[in-house]
Amino acid sequence: MTEDQKMIRESVRDFVERHVKDGVIERDETCEFPHEIVKELGEMGLMGMVHDEKYGGGGVGHVAFALALEEIARWDASLALTVASHTSLCSGHIAIAGTDAQKEKYLTQLTSGEVLGGWGLTEPGSGSDASNMKTTAVKDGDEWVINGSKIFITQGSVGGIFVILAVTDRSKGAKGVSAFIIESDTPGFSHGPKMKKLGMNSSDTRELTFEDVRIPEDNLLGELGHGFIDTMKVLDGGRIGIAAIGVGIARGSMEESLRYSHEREQFGKPIYENQAIKWKVVDIAVQTDAARLLVHRAAWLCDMGRPYSKEVSMAKLYSSELSTRAALEAIQIHGGYGYTKEYHVERFLRDAKLLEIGEGTSEVQRMVIGRHLSKEVK
Numbered sequence: 001m002t003e004d005q006k007m008i009r010e011s012v013r014d015f016v017e018r019h020v021k022d023g024v025i026e027r028d029e030t031c032e033f034p035h036e037i038v039k040e041l042g043e044m045g046l047m048g049m050v051h052d053e054k055y056g057g058g059g060v061g062h063v064a065f066a067l068a069l070e071e072i073a074r075w076d077a078s079l080a081l082t083v084a085s086h087t088s089l090c091s092g093h094i095a096i097a098g099t100d101a102q103k104e105k106y107l108t109q110l111t112s113g114e115v116l117g118g119w120g121l122t123e124p125g126s127g128s129d130a131s132n133m134k135t136t137a138v139k140d141g142d143e144w145v146i147n148g149s150k151i152f153i154t155q156g157s158v159g160g161i162f163v164i165l166a167v168t169d170r171s172k173g174a175k176g177v178s179a180f181i182i183e184s185d186t187p188g189f190s191h192g193p194k195m196k197k198l199g200m201n202s203s204d205t206r207e208l209t210f211e212d213v214r215i216p217e218d219n220l221l222g223e224l225g226h227g228f229i230d231t232m233k234v235l236d237g238g239r240i241g242i243a244a245i246g247v248g249i250a251r252g253s254m255e256e257s258l259r260y261s262h263e264r265e266q267f268g269k270p271i272y273e274n275q276a277i278k279w280k281v282v283d284i285a286v287q288t289d290a291a292r293l294l295v296h297r298a299a300w301l302c303d304m305g306r307p308y309s310k311e312v313s314m315a316k317l318y319s320s321e322l323s324t325r326a327a328l329e330a331i332q333i334h335g336g337y338g339y340t341k342e343y344h345v346e347r348f349l350r351d352a353k354l355l356e357i358g359e360g361t362s363e364v365q366r367m368v369i370g371r372h373l374s375k376e377v378k
Contacts (some may be wrong), residue, residue, distance in 0.1 A: 003065070008064045012071040014030030015044065024076045027202040030192065033158055034079060034202055041079075042113015047086060050237075051095050055103045055112035061297035062237070065252045066244035070292070074255075075344075077351035078203040080248060085154040086110065086268060090117025092237050093163045093179060097230045106161050106181060118159035120150035120208055121231060128364055130165070130228045131173040135210065137166035137180060140213050144180060144220065146188075146213040146346045152358075156191045156206025160184050165227050166212070167177045171223060179227035184235055188213040189323025199350030236309050238359045239316040246319030246355045249348050250291060253323075253330035254284040256345055263274030271333075280333055284326045291319040310372035317365035320355035355369075 001009070019037060025298070027034060041047055047207025050065045058064075073080035091110040095100060126132040135148025145156040146166055153162075167209045169176030182189060194205035222230045257282050261272035271277045294315035301308035327349035331338035338345045356362045 001063075002059065005064045006069060006125075007232070009067040009071060010062065010066045011044070012046070015040075016071055016075050018021065020079060021075045025341065025344070027076070027078070027349070028199075029201075029341070031201045033082075033204045037079060037156070038082060038116070039113065041083060041256040046083060047093060047323075048082045048107075048111025050087060051107065051111050052103075055095075055107040057107075058111075061303040062240050063296055063303060064092050066240055066247075066295050066299045067242055067249040069244035069321035070248040070251065073245040074252045076202070077245055077249055077348075078200045080241075081154065081200055081203045081354075082116075084238070084245060085119065086117050088238040088241045088285050089119035089195075089234060090155075090159070090161060090163050093119060093221065093230065093234045094181065096233050096237075097179065097226070101218070102181065102221065105111065110161060115160035116155045117160050118153050118155040118162045118208075119234075120153050120162060122150060122152050122165040124149065124151050124207075128360065130177050130231075133165065133167050133177060135164070136170075137168050137178060139217070140214075141167075144213045144217060146180065146182070146210045146215065148210050150208045152195070153206055153208050155204055157194070157210055160206045162208070163221060164208075165231065168224060168227075174228045175225050178224050178226040178229075179221040179230060180215060181221050182210075182213060182215055186213055186215060198353060199347065200284035200354050213272060232309075235359055236312050239312045239365075240295065240299050242355050242359050243298070243312070243315040243319040244293070245286060246316075246323040246352070247295055249290045249323040249352050249355075250284060250288040250319070250326040253345060253348050254281060256343070256348075257284065257330045257333040260337075260343075277333055280329050284329055287322050289328065291315070291322050294318055310369055313360070313368040313372075314358055316355075316360065317362055319350070321362060323352035323355055324349065 045058045049060050050062055053059040069080050094107050110117045137144045164182050165177055166182050168178040179343045188211040190209045195205045205213035261277050262270050264271050298308050298312035298315045330345040332347055334343055337343050
């Protein structure tokens with residue numbers, strides 16, 4: 001790590017220890033969105049740290065971003081998900097495909113954390129299958145008229161700026177999908193009630209509905225019909241964040257288990273002295289280190305402007321599945337206490353499962369990796 005990266009890691013760790021850690025169980029139970037904490041993260045520059053300084057970003061790169069997300073997710077994966085989705089998806093799409101005018105108008109608001117961003121691809125009847133998308137955008141004079149709905153949208157009710165994918169030419173399949181910038185106060189734009197979820201409870205997740213939503217033609221993001229093409233780039237960047245969150249959860253599982261197994265005594269000695277327990281902790285520690293290295297490799301390749309699609313899918317696949325395994329082992333180490341909400345580890349498990357689903361399931365990651373491996377066959 002560079003000195004700047006170390007400084008970012010330490011400053012985020014300090015902030016999380018002082019302002020995030022103590023209230024995380026309560027936020028999980030109440031499902032309340034942490035507006036004040038997110039505002040403070042924006043003031044620290046964490047809501048746009050990977051984006052161009054010209055548009056208010058930090059310009060520090062994805063390795064530093066992964067370090068910051070790991071520190072946040074160590075205690076609060078819901079908060080880390082808010083930062084990751086805001087930065088990588090909505091802001092990321094505008095950074096990748098937006099015009100200078102769009103970046104000046106929208107990206108500057110997002111990087112400051114003044115406004116939160118949401119990103120809408122998934123629908124009730126389609127996720128990765130873009131050809132089955134139902135949301136449409138039809139040109140009417142100098143406006144686009146959007147109708148349809150999106151589901152599982154992070155920042156659904158707290159976001160002010162959204163990037164939405166919609167069909168502009170049904171005959172072209174995925175190549176007929178385009179992206180649009182929509183502000184949340186646009187007439188016809190609405191959101192449903194907060195979704196009840198297994199985990200990530202203080203992250204805001206809603207269904208969005210568009211009923212004759214009219215936006216200026218200038219709000220087309222990227223080229224017409226390039227929405228899904230740009231989405232693949234957006235998701236690659238997003239997977240760095242999801243993988244880093246997985247590292248944070250796995251690390252939390254290891255650290256909580258290490259502490260508990262030294263404090264908990266059975267048969268006259270700490271349970272850590274039992275080989276069965278010690279080896280569980282050791283395995284989580286080794287695999288967490290491996291996951292972190294996979295994430296940092298993908299992030300470094302991204303920062304260097306080199307291809308990283310295969311590497312980030314590997315990182316996301318390994319890290320997300322590890323976070324679930326690590327949390328399960330942590331619960332086992334904690335015994336009956338691990339099954340209660342008094343300890344953090346049961347929440348780690350509930351939060352971890354989303355990482356195997358969101359921004360491309362584990363099955364999709366294996367498809368991506370397999371496709372790249374096929375290209376390497378001579």
